[in-house]
Amino acid sequence: MNDNFCVFLDAGHGGVDGEGNYTTAPGKQFQHSRGTFHNGSWFYEGVWNRTLTDLVAAKLKNLSIPNIIVSHEYLDFPLEYRVDKANWYHRKYKKGLYISNHANASGTGQARGFEVYTSPGRTTSDRIAEYHWDNVKELLGSRIRFRTDTSDNDHDREANFYVLRKTVMSAILVEHLFFDNYEDAKLLMNEEIIDRFAEAQVRTVIDYINSL
Ligand SMILES: [Zn+2]
Known part of the structure; x- marks a missing residue:
């Protein structure tokens, strides 16, 4: 689709x-206390x-969109190493996007919902986060809850996460619902x-590639 573009995927x-x-x-x-998750009643x-x-x-591969998974198959590699890998390979490409995938926990089990994070300040990542917000709304709008911070006129929340600060390409971090909430965990x-x-x-x- 576009050899000048690579997606860097990070499974948290x-x-x-x-x-x-x-x-x-x-x-x-x-x-x-009930239900079956990854290991009996444990959600991982x-x-x-x-x-x-x-x-x-797999979906990106089907579309011939270059992508590299920077996380290990099962080890918890340091964030520095994940970001270094992405930044090194990014030199081969003109543009890239780093996506860090997570699910959230509140500690109380009460919080629910979906969030997208970008680094503070107005960057291209904010535009990508808006695309993602819209796509998730379209595909899951009636099925899940959404948590938003519209104080700066967009839906994403802003945080100084390492993977958002240190990546040289645009980056978003997605918190997919709260795994310590039973209803959200079942959805997951x-x-x-x-x-x-x-x-x-x-x-x-694809929205981002088409906007370049
Ligand atoms: Zn996480």
Whole structure:
């Protein structure tokens, strides 16, 4: 589609290794009192992030849109290494987009909803975050909740996350619902919802490519 463009995909945190051990800090998992998730009643955020990221990569590949997954198959690589990888390979391309995939936790189990983050200030990333917001609204608007910060006239929230500050290309970080909320966690296990989240990312990539 466009050889001058590459998508850098980052599945947040670590996944499950060959012996079935979840390789990520305790805050990135949650044991529900009911329901079945990645390991019995445990929801593993890093596993979910990888499921989504792998699906996005497969969809981009089908469209011949260059993409590189900068996270490890299951290890929790340092953020510096993920960003270094993206920045190094980005030199081969004129434009790029870094997408960091996460699911959220509030600690109380009460919060719900979808969020898109960009770095503070007005950059191209804000425009991409708006594309993504619109695509998720279109594909999932009636199925999920949305959390927004419209104080600066757009829907994305702004934060100094490392992957947003240190990437040389435009970057967004997506928090896909709250995995420590039972209703949101159930939605995250729904294959159609996962596919719609992935589809929305692909459409956002295409919207951005078409805007260049
Ligand atoms: Zn996360």
